[in-house]
Structures are given as structure tokens and as C-alpha cells.
Amino acid sequence: SDSMWNENLPVQIVSWRMLARLKNHDLLDMMYLDEDALEWAKATGEADDDEGKIIHKDSNGNILKDGDSVVLIKDLDVKGATFTAKRGAAVHNIKLVWDNAEQIEGRVENQHIVILTQYVKKTK
Template sequence: MSVVTEKRLKDRSGSKCEISGSDENLVVYLVEPKTDDIPENCILITKTLKDQIENPETTNANDWRGLSDSMWNENLPVQIVSWRMHARLKNNDMLEMMYLDEDALEWAKATGEADDDEGKIVHKDSNGNILKDGDSVVLVKDLDVKGATFTAKRGAAVHNIKLVWDDANLIEGRVENQSIFILTQYVKKTK
């Protein structure tokens, strides 16, 4: 990191961590995926917090108590790191309170912190296997099909399923050339 950037960050933050407020073991952290080490892309942070950002498995929620203040920081890179850590720590209430414009939100999501199934509906078969659009399944029970004159028999294959995105318990598929909705608890994914 450039000496000029470090000096400007110390001036901006009063030589304190922009997340925790600590004044010990401070380092400059370039907020990915930015590559220019200018103050508009960096924050001043303790080495402990920087290490936790870079090694998610070492994250200690108690070290991040300053997030409730730093999320309101006027400097965008501080807001970005705050958003990412709230997402990692599953602080959904705080995430909902934060406002980032479209470009800032794209920057915040660039590392995929919020992509660990947060807010996503996950469809699982009767054995707990995750289902995806296009999968093939087998019925594990005879099912009376409402509005039709047939029963979908146990063992019937349903190919190229479609997930019902607003309900984790439903999929759509074709049985006997008819499109029907099926509860996920009555299907088993085929390999």
C-alpha cells in the first residue's frame, strides 16, 4: 500500500479502525475487487479484523460489534465492508436497514458474501437432496392428481422438473403427458 493512502486513511479515521474504533495494530485493507490502492477503495482496520475478512472460517462475531456504527460511516468502502460482514454474520435486520445505491450494492456483493443461500428458497426431496431446475425425480408414493382422472403411481419418473420459486415445497413436472404440481416430500431425486 502506498504511504500516501495510509496517511490519508489515518487522517480520515483519526488513526482508528474504521470498524471497531481500536487504535492498535492498524493496517490498510483494499476492498476487493477494487485494485487501485486509493483511499476511495480502502479502509483502515485492525489486523485481526482484516485476517477474519480474508479467512471467513476464523470469523468471531464478538470482534465485529462495531458494525452497528460503521454501517453508517460516510465513507463507501467502510459501508461495503460493513454490509459484507453483516451478510456473513447473518445480521439480516441490519442489512435491511442499510441503503446502498445500485453500484455500491454490486460492489458489496462482488465477493459473494450474501450468496450462501441467504434469502433463497431451497427445494429438497424426501431424502434432503437439493433439487434444481431440470432434475429428474421419482415419485415415492401414489398421488391422486386433483382435476385429473388418473393417479400418479409410485415409481413414476418425472423428468426436467421446474422449481416453484416462491414455495420450497412444490415442483412442477409432467406425468402421463400432463403438467402437475408435486410436493417435494413425495419425490426422490435420481442420479
């Protein structure tokens, strides 16, 4: 909280972002940034609420994140490839499709494919 009073603007921006992550609204309310600095601080989306954000969920409703591992729950015909992704195949280190909550990317049989989230189950 002391760094929010620092005279260097970049330090103030980082302080604002950390306070936003911690959801410390009391200190955020005390902090003053001009409009340009506040826009810079908000550029990463730190203060955005979860409403309107794209959230990827597996077939059981578990939230998926980049780097998670999933298992296919159904045999999937892979378009543009000559194989079928078999049920039970593990897909490690998935990547979320940032603009579509129903799609993830991963490697199956050394092939990079897009998979619908309704056909996967998150593993621990």
C-alpha cells in the same frame, strides 16, 4: 481481475458479478462502484448469501434444481385430472416453484402437474 478497472460501466458490473460468484472478497473490497451501479450489479442476487433463499429438497433431503429428474415415492391422486400418478413414475426436467420450497412442477402421463417435494426422490 483486470476488467474490474475497465472504464466501461457494464464491464465493471459483469466483473463485480463474476467476482461475487467466485466469492473473491479481496478483489470485491478493492472495487469501487457508486450506489446506482452497485444496485445494478446486485440486481441478479449474485452477492446474496444462502440465508433466506428458498431451497427445494426431496424426501431424503437432497437439494433439487431445475432440470433434475425425480421418482414418485407414493401413489398421488392428481386433483383436476382423471388419473393417479403411480409410485415409481419418473418425472424428468422438473421446474422449481420459485416461491414455495415444498412444490415442483413436472409432467406425468403427458399432464403438467404440481408435486409436493415430500413425495419425490431425486435420481442421478
